Amino acid sequence: MASAARTLSRAALRSSASSLSSSSSPLQTSTLRAAARFAIAQQTCRHQSRRGYADNASSGNGPSGGSSSKLPWLIGIALAAGGAGYAYTTMTLPDDVKEQAKEPFKPTFEDYQKVYDAIAKRLEEESDYDDGSYGPILLRLGWHASGTYDASTQTGGSNGATMRFAPESDHGANAGLSTARAFLQPIHAHFPWLTHSDLWTLAAVCAIQEMQGPKIPWRPGRADRDVAFCTPDGRLPDARKEQSHLRAIFGRMGFEHDREIVALSGAHALGRCHVDRSGFEGPWTFSPTVLTNEYFKLLLGETWRWRKWDGARQYEGVGGSRGLMMLPTDMALVKDKGFRRYVEVYAADNEAFFRDFADVVMRLFELGVPFGTGEEARMRFRSSFD
Ligand code: HEM
DSSP states (O other), X not given: OHHHHHHHHHHXXXXXXXXXXXXXXXXXXXXXXXXHHHHHHHHHHHHHHXXXXXXXXXXXXSSSOXXXXXXXXXXXXXXXXHHHHHHHHHHHSOHHHHHHHTSOOOOOHHXXXXXXXXXXXXXXXXXXXXXXXXHHHHHHHHHHHHTTOBTTTTBOSSTBOGGGSTTGGGSGGGTTTHHHHHHHHHHHHHOTXXXXXXXXXXXXXXXXXXXXXXXXXXXXXXXXXXXXXXXOTTOSOOTTOOHHHHXXXXXXXXXXXXXXXXXXXXXXXXXXXXXXXXXXXXXXXXOTTSOOSHHHHHXXXXXXXXXXXXXXXXXXXXXXGTTOEEOHHHHHHXXXXXXXXXXXXXXXXXXXXXXXXXXXXXXXXXXXXXXXXXXXXXXXXXXXXO
């Protein structure tokens, strides 16, 4: 019985300690602290009783001397300790806290801000990747999770995080995104109350803000779904194609205005193409870890020609933009008059780009999510440099 009690105490201590070390709400924390204190109190009693027993045994002056006759003492001490612990817990926790402790954990803005801060910290620490940041690939993960939305059937979108499963994880467009999912795994382990689908879009928001982009309002409410909800291949844009394809793909998501498509494409100021992932190669700008309107300026102001190589058909910069690249879909934005209007607006005005980008990315990440909340639930996270 003593060993069973010890095992229980240890388990209580272990789980209290591990729960305390992971992120908890103030309410959870105080409840857990009380539980930990209770377990410690029990253990102290147990140690004292054991010490008393050993001392008595060595002196031979115990109340009885035989182990079986000590059982009532041990039971008495255990009951007293349990009773004291119960009284302690019920006496020290205020009624409203005890009431709330019965309810499921309801994260507040500050809980989500903690998740944001943890991702931002990891982005800062893990600077050995690619051009010095996992930011671009986190944004691509959030976009590819959301961009599968089909407005007519109301399927796909960021609700579900179905890219965790094959076949969606194996779709050609998602090549390389396991890197982003793996980057977020320790964050999810630390905040297990958050769904993967909320985490992916929150991480993309964090990536944009930490790469000096605008604030992206975000709200929680996505649920993880199983493999049955994986979307069919072919819902994301194909970079080898041109304007009619872009309008069809983004139109299917519900983005029917050229302005929205051009603003979203401005994300290609960030990151790069990898031959082993998409078949394309190189970055779009000279500052692939800082969001600016540079992509639009380069599209308009530089000379681009087809690259002569064995790889996928892409454009390469000439002169001042040597070393940079553009996809056929990027060049479609300057070839097509409807799109070009907005490329000109954004190339001339970074503020206009940031304003429209923030609005359309916010809506992209909300596609198909059955929020139980209104727009007032949207949060604006503090960036690490605010
Ligand atoms: C307009 C249609 C689009 C096409 C055809 C397209 C295509 C691509 C391709 C081929 C890559 C290279 C992947 C690799 O080799 O690693 C890429 C990367 C990227 N895309 Fe897009 N994309 C589109 C729209 C978007 C949108 C709307 C966003 C975000 C709002 C976005 C964000 C990114 C980012 C940040 C990267 C860099 C990822 C990295 O550095 O690992 N893209 N895109």
